[in-house]
Amino acid sequence: MRVLGVDPGLTRCGVAVVDGLPGRPCKLVHVEVVRSDPDMDLSLRLLKLDRRLAEVVAEHEPESAAVERVFSQHNVRTVMGTAQAGAVAILAAARAGLPVQMYTPSEVKAAVSGNGNADKAQVTAMVTKLLRLEVAPRPADAADALALAICHVWRGGARERLGAALRRAR
Numbered sequence: 001m002r003v004l005g006v007d008p009g010l011t012r013c014g015v016a017v018v019d020g021l022p023g024r025p026c027k028l029v030h031v032e033v034v035r036s037d038p039d040m041d042l043s044l045r046l047l048k049l050d051r052r053l054a055e056v057v058a059e060h061e062p063e064s065a066a067v068e069r070v071f072s073q074h075n076v077r078t079v080m081g082t083a084q085a086g087a088v089a090i091l092a093a094a095r096a097g098l099p100v101q102m103y104t105p106s107e108v109k110a111a112v113s114g115n116g117n118a119d120k121a122q123v124t125a126m127v128t129k130l131l132r133l134e135v136a137p138r139p140a141d142a143a144d145a146l147a148l149a150i151c152h153v154w155r156g157g158a159r160e161r162l163g164a165a166l167r168r169a170r
Helices: 042-058 077-097 106-113 120-130 140-170
Strands: 002-007 013-020 027-035 065-067 099-102
Touching: 002 042, 002 077, 002 140, 013 042, 013 140, 027 042, 027 140, 042 077, 065 077, 065 140, 077 099, 099 106, 099 140, 106 120, 106 140, 120 140
Parallel strands: 002 065, 065 099
Antiparallel strands: 002 013, 013 027
């Protein structure tokens, strides 16, 4: 199963693609951070993210997408930007016909580290180990996108494969 993982953000949006099967090690296919200048018009920032996500999907052909669910923060401006970037990611996946699953940060942390309260350093260390990388992915947005994709393979992948098998059997 090939999964697109997106850690939404307006200034830095983590985008990753991994291959894997539940219960088995995943393989890194692609990882990057899409950046936009905070001084740019919001519409142009969202358009830049949408175009890059479309390019990644076209190039790597994932079967599904995992996007981090926006959680409440005290900074409304940050929450709004994250939610807008997340909506762009969901739309880009839907436009490509990909099923989308959303995960909370604690679900992702628990999936990759066994601890729903793991900090960014722990998540990055586990992603590095799980993907057998020589160098840790940086910045944290890249590691988070990889963690989302791994989480989806291990937690959501089985449901999607079962659904696909049932559809083929009809």
